[in-house]
Amino acid sequence: MPPRELTLSDLHGSLADPLLDAMTFLNEITSRYPDAISFAPGRPNEELFSHERIPEYLDAYIAYLRNVCGLSHAQVRAALFQYGRTKGQIHDLIAATLVNDEGIHVDPGAVVITVGAQEGMLLTLRALFAGPRDVLLVSSPCYVGITGAARLLDIEVVPVEEGVSGPEAEAVRAAAARARAAGKRPRAFYAVPDCANPSGVSMPLAARHGLLAAAADEDLLIIEDNPYGFFTTQPEPSATLKSLDRDATVIYLGSFAKTCFPGARLGYVLADQRVVRADGSRGLLADELAKIKSMTTVNTPSLSQAVIGGMLVTHNCRLREANSAAISFYRANITTLLGELERHFPPPGRPRLGVRWNTPGGGFFVVVTVPFLADDKALERSAREHGVLWTPMAPFYLGGGGGHQLRLSCSYITRAQVVDGAARLAAFVGAAAGA
């Protein structure tokens, strides 16, 4: 009998999502032009890592389990080797770190430790979205992880266009009203208020208060995703929505991918919303997320929790200080990138060329608008003829648009590569714009 063949169109619809093809193309072109300078990946710089320290972090965590938590040798062994608590085992350390780094005070029982923030998105969406009437509002342009998770669960997504400083309360209110008028139940609004991916921008404080008020009025929950908050160029860290939240409107997604390292795949959800059961008893949304987690990954690998737990213990639950080298690195890179753009496209000629960009206050990303279609064909030309890669923005816009925008990420390359890459990009843009 010939080997079984399946037809892609017979498989789940998410697999035919054009976004996946866009990501595949990006990976493919990156591997075809290994010598190009790539402004594409949003990954953290590897020079900041030292894998020789892994056993040291493990030891620090084991010492914490024995000396602080009072675990016996057999209990330590079980903590590292056995199936574990569904909500995770380093929730106390994470809660302490949130107080120190973000001024977020939360019951450790409201923390669900996940396999990256991505699993947190999946659990949160699965719990909140009960049927076809429920729709998710997302800040647009939007991070692909949340729209992808929604697609897997067949959840309808409604884009809400960002302003120049990120999500705007009035636009969220209007989108919620439109959804309700169409017979839908707008359930939550997803946003990255600090150094967003892909736009790079951060919300001003007043806009944050406005968004919280809008969410309360519209009976929306806010899903706040905060992977880049440490890396603003502002002297003072911004207040997260969760730290401003007084009525459990915000479900907060945390990630250690950029503040510790991505390979641990460690993230978490803070879900301190009360859930009322049929018998009138009350629990935490975190416990409902844990029920779902028992059907996605059972529990988060204890090795990852041990190494990240060891890092937290080593740094006295203060990751902001521990990240001072990373913070300097990313600040220097984005400042350099913005400076180089300014140098290559000086204000006098800029309007003629039709090139402009936003000026995010830190983070990994800058969005450049160009006077030509920044699509896969342009990317191919940019790689082949100018040795520089970037990410087309159109796939991040669910409602269409963004065809003339490209995203530059400066997290994964050195400062010298930022300088060289900006020169290559200027050459490419000049050629493509017919200058």
Add this chain to the structure above:
Amino acid sequence: MPPRELTLSDLHGSLADPLLDAMTFLNEITSRYPDAISFAPGRPNEELFSHERIPEYLDAYIAYLRNVCGLSHAQVRAALFQYGRTKGQIHDLIAATLVNDEGIHVDPGAVVITVGAQEGMLLTLRALFAGPRDVLLVSSPCYVGITGAARLLDIEVVPVEEGVSGPEAEAVRAAAARARAAGKRPRAFYAVPDCANPSGVSMPLAARHGLLAAAADEDLLIIEDNPYGFFTTQPEPSATLKSLDRDATVIYLGSFAKTCFPGARLGYVLADQRVVRADGSRGLLADELAKIKSMTTVNTPSLSQAVIGGMLVTHNCRLREANSAAISFYRANITTLLGELERHFPPPGRPRLGVRWNTPGGGFFVVVTVPFLADDKALERSAREHGVLWTPMAPFYLGGGGGHQLRLSCSYITRAQVVDGAARLAAFVGAAAGA
């Protein structure tokens, strides 16, 4: 403003599944009776672990990356710390181990490394089930992980009653025909052919061939889940369905939870089915699963892959030999349990009492049938008055039934506890049966 309250009935339907309540009750009663002997958990014995060896396994993996794969120091660092390949990084080691241990020959590109076999179930179901017509057939009584994953994705599940030796081809054929007659598309059949959870039984070789033929005729894929295959009491290992598969009918779920350790949360899917795209080009189902994985956990933690990879390297990709102590332990325990049941319920009086059990050829589980309802109330009485815990079987039966059955697991306790627990169980059964 008062804290936000959500209503459970407003959340996704999977959260109101009675199975979750059954599991919650089991956990709760276990914590209330800490001194009871528990035949409930299907976890591996911890005495077989040694957490002191983790750095050694890490070192073995790093040496493999450097000396066998030729990676530089920077590349090793990236392998451990950075985001990784979506399908995973130890696929070559896993493919080599499958040849040695199971006689399964597979393209390493068809391996997707997952966060436990549980994530493998989720990815597989999500890829295969496109819409409401698609139904999943499952062997019943059935492992809760697969029915839970189906519930999360709102996939309809059709139970197919097991025979005394596990799944039977004719029952699968009949269920597929009934589903089609009802306008459904039966898409796949899920089974644990070796030492099933919860029934404990293993399929005879002829039944395996019969099932493969039925699947081919009925255009069904088979999802084969094999966590316990090493632990049969047979002198020769059984042939997995995948090793007998000639036409890519079988999607194979592997797990290192019982053969290495559960805390790594490492599993994998072999998906070597061809997928035909709209343009006529062909890829592997594994690559479609990877697309979905990029939206569930992005990639499997590299730390877990490194430690399990190090164990595979250390044991020359032969886990069956490395598990000889575990195999002896589990064989001794289940043999002891069956012997003690025989001793406490000798054949002459057994029919009068109405007690019987199956005799699985190894594994972790035995199913006992009793002449009274083996429900949560009986479990509470068993714990309180006799100091022994077990798992009610009814929640494993989707089509109803199993009310007079209980599952005994003997993996997590010592042989002495098996003996003591069997005596307690006999006392409980005698009292409950009014003997």
